[in-house]
Amino acid sequence: MKKSETLVELSGVDISLGGKSIIQDVSFDIHRGETIGLVGPNGGGKTTLIKAILGLVQPTKGKITFLSKVQFGYLPQKTTLPLEFPITVEEILAIYQANTDKGNTLLQKLGLGNKKRQQLKKLSGGETQKLFLVIALASDPDIIILDEPTSNIDTQADRDLQEIIEEEKIQNKTIIIISHDIDTVARQADQIVCLNQTVCCRGKPNLVMRSKEFQNLFHDTHYHHSHE
């Protein structure tokens, strides 16, 4: 199989925040059309690494190189909504220019089609997450980064999300998913990167999950048992 185009190269990336070392010596490449599952324990540096790729945090050492111009679609783990603002779903879509055909199709699919006039502060946690998923995908970005996309949503929305991710994969989009739900990530990812301050193991899901490093890291968790 022809190796796909490299979009981003991480080489020897260290990140410290407030004098505390969060990530050490992380190196791997991100290819076009690839789905990466980023897993690891809490505090392992997953969100920080994502923020560095997005340019929100600067590496203290090492380099993150973009080999072509890319546009990001980012669904953060938590959004910081100004609760004072009576901003509505349709207004926020307009602000983010997410009122595209794709945006509207996704909105319908995720069951928010009839909530356009609703204020954001009146949406549930799951609905807010779905709305920001629409915003992340509507502009048809090259790299889609989803930080814990299933943390607030119900089973149906979870299935919808899987379908949406499959469709993006068909479009040859690059997707990075951070998730606690390693079974789901394993089903969708072409590559698993296991991060605990540094990359403990990485590769194809079935190989990584059988590796000793992975099993040590997730020892006594359901991840381990469900794939033994």
Add this chain to the structure above:
Amino acid sequence: MIPTIITPMNDTSFINALIVGVSIALLASQIGIFVVGKKLSFLGDTLSHGAFTGIAIGLLIGIHPTITIFTFAVALALILTWLQEKSELSNDTYLAIFFSSLLALGIMIFGEEIELNEYLFGDINNVQFLDMLIAITVSGVVLSTLWLNFRKFIMTVVDKDIAQTKGINVSRYNYLFVVLLALTTAVTIKVIGILLFSALLVIPAASALILAKNLARSFVYSWVIAEMMVILGLFISYYGHTPSGPTMIIVGTGIFILSNIYRLVVKP
């Protein structure tokens, strides 16, 4: 009815107060929505005290106070934003320190020469032509900058990480916003004083955010409420022989209370 309305309209100082009040109300009501949304009400207060100290320094060193008030307000806004970005202390702590220090400095420089009343409420009934011209020009500049960058400013309020990934330099827009707020402060407090400035900045915006069903309407409601404060306040003070500034604030407070009652009782 007609003759009683005409009376103040024949009074040049009343007309000047009305013109300058209406333009300042528009400006404060629109920037106020962002101030309340970004939780920057206390920054507004600190800037107004700082800008007042700018007047005092201008008088002390013999430079026209209009120049020092603008310079001082913008410099202070930039310093406070820089400190907020760089330091680990909370923003409120810096604001509290600057707030009290600048107030103390202003009063020390002015000494006995200032009427506290003028400091708090300004003198809208004694507006000079130059002040009027500056107020209208600055209102135009600030409002057009705000509206031209409206989408980007809102994005920085909603979620700065997402804004940054959409290619918006959040830090640059934060600095731009505080400069606009500083210009608003400088142009406003010389005419209407510190207390009325804070009131015009926060009361219409807060009432509008309580009442409005969407963001677009909150800007319209805030504008209407600010104009009601100024126009009703001026007429009531003219006929009731009450001081203009405090009357406007009380009108605003009344509207704010009614907005809350409406929200809690009529439309929960």
